Amino acid sequence: MSLAETSLVEEPLRQHSLVQEIDYGTPRSLSEKTITLSIDGKQISVPEGTSIMRAAMEAGIEIPKLCATDMLDAFGSCRLCLIEIDGRAGTPASCTTPVAEGIVVHTKSERLDRIRKGVMELYVSDHSVDSLDRTEYPDVDLLETAAEVGLQEVRYGFAGARHRNPGIDDSNPYFAFDPAKCIVCSRCVRACEEVQGTFALTISGRGFDSIVAAGMDEKFIESECVSCGACVQACPTGSLIEKTVIEKGKPEWSAITTCAYCGVGCAFKAEMRGDEVVRMVPYKDGKANRGHSCVKGRFAWGYANHRERILKPMLREKITEPWREVSWPEAIGRVASEFKRIQAKYGRGSVGGITSSRCTDEETFLVQKLVRAAFGNNNVDTCARVCHSPTGYGLKTTFGTSAGTQDFDSVEHADVIIVIGANPTDAHPVFASRMKKRLRQGAKLIVIDPRRIDLVRMPHVEAAYHLPLLPGTNVAMLTALAHVIVTEGLVDKKFVRERCEWDAFQDWAAFVAQEHNSPDAVAKVTGVPAETIRAAARLYATGGNGAIYYGLGITEHSQGSTAVMAIANLAMATGNIGRPGVGVNPLRGQNNVQGSCDMGSFPHELSGYRHIADDATRAMFEVLWHKPLDAEPGLRIPNMLDAAVDGTFKALYIQGEDILQSDPDTHHVAAGLAAMECVVVQDLFLNETANYAHVFLPGSTFLEKDGTFINAERRIQLVRKVMEPKPGYADWEITCAISEAMGYPMHYNHASEIMDEIAHLTPTFAGVSFQRVAELGSIQWPCNEKAPGGTPVMHMNGFVRGKGKFVVTEYIATDERTGPRFPLLLTTGRILSQYNVGAQTRRTANIMWHEEDRLEIHPHDAEQRGIRDGDWVKLASRAGETSLRALITERVAPGVVYTTFHHPDTQVNVVTTEYSDWATNCPEYKVTAVQVTPSNGPTEWQQQYNELARNSRRVAVTAEAAE
Numbered sequence: 017m018s019l020a021e022t023s024l025v026e027e028p029l030r031q032h033s034l035v036q037e038i039d040y041g042t043p044r045s046l047s048e049k050t051i052t053l054s055i056d057g058k059q060i061s062v063p064e065g066t067s068i069m070r071a072a073m074e075a076g077i078e079i080p081k082l083c084a085t086d087m088l089d090a091f092g093s094c095r096l097c098l099i100e101i102d103g104r105a106g107t108p109a110s111c112t113t114p115v116a117e118g119i120v121v122h123t124k125s126e127r128l129d130r131i132r133k134g135v136m137e138l139y140v141s142d143h144s145v146d147s148l149d150r151t152e153y154p155d156v157d158l159l160e161t162a163a164e165v166g167l168q169e170v171r172y173g174f175a176g177a178r179h180r181n182p183g184i185d186d187s188n189p190y191f192a193f194d195p196a197k198c199i200v201c202s203r204c205v206r207a208c209e210e211v212q213g214t215f216a217l218t219i220s221g222r223g224f225d226s227i228v229a230a231g232m233d234e235k236f237i238e239s240e241c242v243s244c245g246a247c248v249q250a251c252p253t254g255s256l257i258e259k260t261v262i263e264k265g266k267p268e269w270s271a272i273t274t275c276a277y278c279g280v281g282c283a284f285k286a287e288m289r290g291d292e293v294v295r296m297v298p299y300k301d302g303k304a305n306r307g308h309s310c311v312k313g314r315f316a317w318g319y320a321n322h323r324e325r326i327l328k329p330m331l332r333e334k335i336t337e338p339w340r341e342v343s344w345p346e347a348i349g350r351v352a353s354e355f356k357r358i359q360a361k362y363g364r365g366s367v368g369g370i371t372s373s374r375c376t377d378e379e380t381f382l383v384q385k386l387v388r389a390a391f392g393n394n395n396v397d398t399c400a401r402v403c404h405s406p407t408g409y410g411l412k413t414t415f416g417t418s419a420g421t422q423d424f425d426s427v428e429h430a431d432v433i434i435v436i437g438a439n440p441t442d443a444h445p446v447f448a449s450r451m452k453k454r455l456r457q458g459a460k461l462i463v464i465d466p467r468r469i470d471l472v473r474m475p476h477v478e479a480a481y482h483l484p485l486l487p488g489t490n491v492a493m494l495t496a497l498a499h500v501i502v503t504e505g506l507v508d509k510k511f512v513r514e515r516c517e518w519d520a521f522q523d524w525a526a527f528v529a530q531e532h533n534s535p536d537a538v539a540k541v542t543g544v545p546a547e548t549i550r551a552a553a554r555l556y557a558t559g560g561n562g563a564i565y566y567g568l569g570i571t572e573h574s575q576g577s578t579a580v581m582a583i584a585n586l587a588m589a590t591g592n593i594g595r596p597g598v599g600v601n602p603l604r605g606q607n608n609v610q611g612s613c614d615m616g617s618f619p620h621e622l623s624g625y626r627h628i629a630d631d632a633t634r635a636m637f638e639v640l641w642h643k644p645l646d647a648e649p650g651l652r653i654p655n656m657l658d659a660a661v662d663g664t665f666k667a668l669y670i671q672g673e674d675i676l677q678s679d680p681d682t683h684h685v686a687a688g689l690a691a692m693e694c695v696v697v698q699d700l701f702l703n704e705t706a707n708y709a710h711v712f713l714p715g716s717t718f719l720e721k722d723g724t725f726i727n728a729e730r731r732i733q734l735v736r737k738v739m740e741p742k743p744g745y746a747d748w749e750i751t752c753a754i755s756e757a758m759g760y761p762m763h764y765n766h767a768s769e770i771m772d773e774i775a776h777l778t779p780t781f782a783g784v785s786f787q788r789v790a791e792l793g794s795i796q797w798p799c800n801e802k803a804p805g806g807t808p809v810m811h812m813n814g815f816v817r818g819k820g821k822f823v824v825t826e827y828i829a830t831d832e833r834t835g836p837r838f839p840l841l842l843t844t845g846r847i848l849s850q851y852n853v854g855a856q857t858r859r860t861a862n863i864m865w866h867e868e869d870r871l872e873i874h875p876h877d878a879e880q881r882g883i884r885d886g887d888w889v890k891l892a893s894r895a896g897e898t899s900l901r902a903l904i905t906e907r908v909a910p911g912v913v914y915t916t917f918h919h920p921d922t923q924v925n926v927v928t929t930e931y932s933d934w935a936t937n938c939p940e941y942k943v944t945a946v947q948v949t950p951s952n953g954p955t956e957w958q959q960q961y962n963e964l965a966r967n968s969r970r971v972a973v974t975a976e977a978a979e
């Protein structure tokens with residue numbers, strides 16, 4: 017496909033109506049027992065525990081309601097949903113009355129109409145509107161319900177002046193609260209408690225003085241509110257409303273799509289007016305999020321229109337020159353001619369590509385195809401190299417497949433939850449809300465993390481045990497937990513005998529039972545008392561369904577793969593695999609980490625994790641692609657950079673990745689990039705890597721393209737185009753154009769055809785197509801003949817590899833040690849409002865919650881160094897140094913410091929080292945020996961770098977580009 021032939025507007029945007037979701041009024045009952053009753057003469061059978069309101073709605077009989085919604089437990093305060101039941105006195109509320117066998121219910125009568133109308137009239141009079149005209153007020157259920165009950169006049173006026181009204185609170189950047197419109201139905205308060213689990217809202221005052229209050233009667237922005245938007249979504253009156261709805265007006269049409277931020281994979285309705293997004297509303301049928309969202313997916317989408325977005329391709333001969341805007345054909349032509357020239361001069365292996373976990377499956381699949389088929393080598397890697405590659409290795413070795421075992425619904429069945437090396441309330445907030453709900457219902461929590469993360473103690477959630485281990489000691493800790501389980505006879509022998517390799521189990525059991533793996537021995541290494549380790553192990557092994565959730569605090573270590581296998585060992589030894597409520601659950605960082613790995617982005621694997629050296633697999637691709645493939649694995653990202661410094665690797669195509677900011681040992685990354693003759697960056701913004709680029713190709717956002725993302729549950733979901741790509745082409749079209757210019761044309765008319773090819777070539781995706789995903793809403797792979805609807809929970813009747821394999825996990829301390837020069841341990845992570853390198857979130861109002869990266873340091877360590885809160889400090893390691901401001905907190909233990917990596921000004925990866933996981937090269941971000949000293953401000957290096965970045969962003973607009 018050549019770009020010149022591509023039409024910009026390929027098809028009409030497809031859904032010009034608003035997606036309407038049915039509100040059943042109360043949540044679904046999970047009971048297996050069925051009850052039959054009569055409602056308005058219809059015989060209806062529903063699960064026991066269902067409310068009459070829901071039973072009616074499931075049968076298509078709508079009962080007016082205001083305080084009820086199916087996202088929340090019934091509350092019974094508005095008295096609108098009244099019904100009559102034969103043989104029972106009065107008019108009970110249908111939302112709080114459960115179904116009963118044989119009852120006869122009436123939802124309509126003259127008496128009910130009269131009561132409802134009277135109640136409704138009072139509500140409307142208490143709600144500041146000018147009329148009952150529904151067209152004037154967007155999104156106001158109150159007026160819809162008024163129409164439903166036939167209210168035409170309001171005798172008491174519309175002033176809404178009877179409640180206390182302190183005035184509009186518009187302190188939150190994304191939504192406003194107008195107390196005059198509030199009817200105090202408590203839906204917002206309950207949404208904050210039940211759905212989000214933050215407990216930021218209350219009803220303060222009594223009677224007509226009652227009012228919704230955030231925090232201690234503060235402005236929303238000053239309260240504990242985390243801006244998830246659940247209260248806004250729940251509000252039936254428009255009292256809480258998105259500012260974009262006020263500014264842009266009522267949405268006209270919508271499409272279901274998938275969040276482009278984290279690996280939770282929330283489904284949203286993109287609600288549009290023309291080709292402008294009015295708001296993103298979490299989709300209740302989204303199986304990952306079940307109608308909930310976080311501040312990023314819900315509100316932080318404005319970066320798509322940010323003025324710094326680059327919309328035209330750009331070239332420059334040298335990285336010291338300003339950029340020159342050029343036409344697409346010139347840019348593509350330059351990439352192809354440079355890559356061909358470099359391969360002719362330095363050899364076929366001198367070029368490569370990097371796929372992105374922010375891009376769609378189809379886009380990543382095409383980049384690896386470009387590298388293997390058009391470049392003719394296997395030098396392709398993905399950003400998962402630096403996050404979850406150990407998950408792939410560890411779970412494939414032990415279970416036989418490189419993915420988590422459960423769906424998110426599984427947490428509702430967990431009795432004991434271990435969270436290790438993860439901070440879900442910040443990094444996976446919507447899943448964290450579901451987990452918190454389960455914990456409030458009584459499940460027990462064990463947190464294993466150097467920091468006192470929020471889950472350790474927050475409203476209505478408290479960990480049974482917090483094991484604040486020293487960074488770098490995960491394997492010792494996990495093996496000590498196993499020691500307790502084995503030596504105290506807590507192994508599920510039946511499960512192990514039936515489902516696992518017995519010999520390997522025995523070797524492992526003998527190993528973990530050794531004294532050096534005992535809690536007493538390991539306490540000295542981890543800093544966690546032996547008794548706490550013992551108690552946590554006993555709880556996990558004996559507390560019912562045990563589920564382990566982990567994140568990059570496990571993988572980003574020199575023993576990352578070993579730690580993943582140690583987790584798998586624990587789950588197998590206790591029989592916690594193969595049913596809902598248990599399992600091993602990697603919480604993926606980026607939206608499509610799972611997908612980018614599944615698509616064959618690693619140098620040694622084709623899609624579906626099949627080794628490139630496997631002749632039969634390779635032959636399958638060769639036949640379809642009409643191209644012989646190299647059987648030798650190619651270079652990983654760190655190897656590419658090493659080879660560049662050595663002078664043998666000369667050109668790199670990077671799609672949607674900012675390796676300069678996100679990869680470790682920034683000086684080395686910069687040296688590698690600077691040594692290349694052609695660096696091609698495809699992204700939304702001129703990112704930090706682009707400072708070293710010769711060609712910049714503008715990318716498109718998730719709103720501008722069709723495709724699929726795969727979340728942490730292996731769930732394949734559609735990304736739907738709601739506006740045309742601003743640079744003219746979706747990212748996959750650019751890859752096709754480069755390939756054609758390189759002499760290897762790829763022909764697709766639509767992203768769905770790329771998925772058809774993936775399904776054809778990948779057994780675990782054999783049953784996947786865009787149409788099938790659209791029909792089912794989402795599909796968890798494997799999806800094939802054996803599992804046509806997908807696979808929510810894996811390894812149910814046997815492991816993918818046959819028998820589960822225990823692996824001996826000897827703890828080997830990292831070479832990164834503290835000492836007199838660098839006495840503290842640095843570990844890094846991210847926070848709720850920001851996403852990875854911050855390229856998107858820094859360009860939204862989310863920036864107000866995190867204007868800079870700060871260094872968390874314990875008061876004791878700060879005092880020793882004469883550091884006060886907010887002081888500039890120098891953070892130095894043997895790899896480099898940077899400066900940032902201090903945040904004194906007891907969230908970190910003495911001896912440990914912590915920071916985020918969202919701001920390029922800080923460039924915290926200047927200090928992280930070249931150490932990496934022994935099996936996968938995943939960098940050891942989580943352990944760096946550092947020293948912290950007072951400083952006066954940014955280091956000389958930071959100042960020089962910022963100058964370079966400023967220069968590198970210069971764009972010379974040429975006549976050519978203006979055409």
Ligand code: SF4
Nearest residue numbers: 208241242244245247
């Ligand atoms: S936005 Fe979320 S956290 Fe904030 S008050 Fe509303 S429900 Fe609670």
Ligand code: SF4
Nearest residue numbers: 275277278282310313
């Ligand atoms: S960032 Fe993650 S949790 Fe937040 S809305 Fe997007 S997918 Fe959901």
Ligand code: FES
Nearest residue numbers: 092094095097111
């Ligand atoms: S909807 Fe049932 S009492 Fe409000």
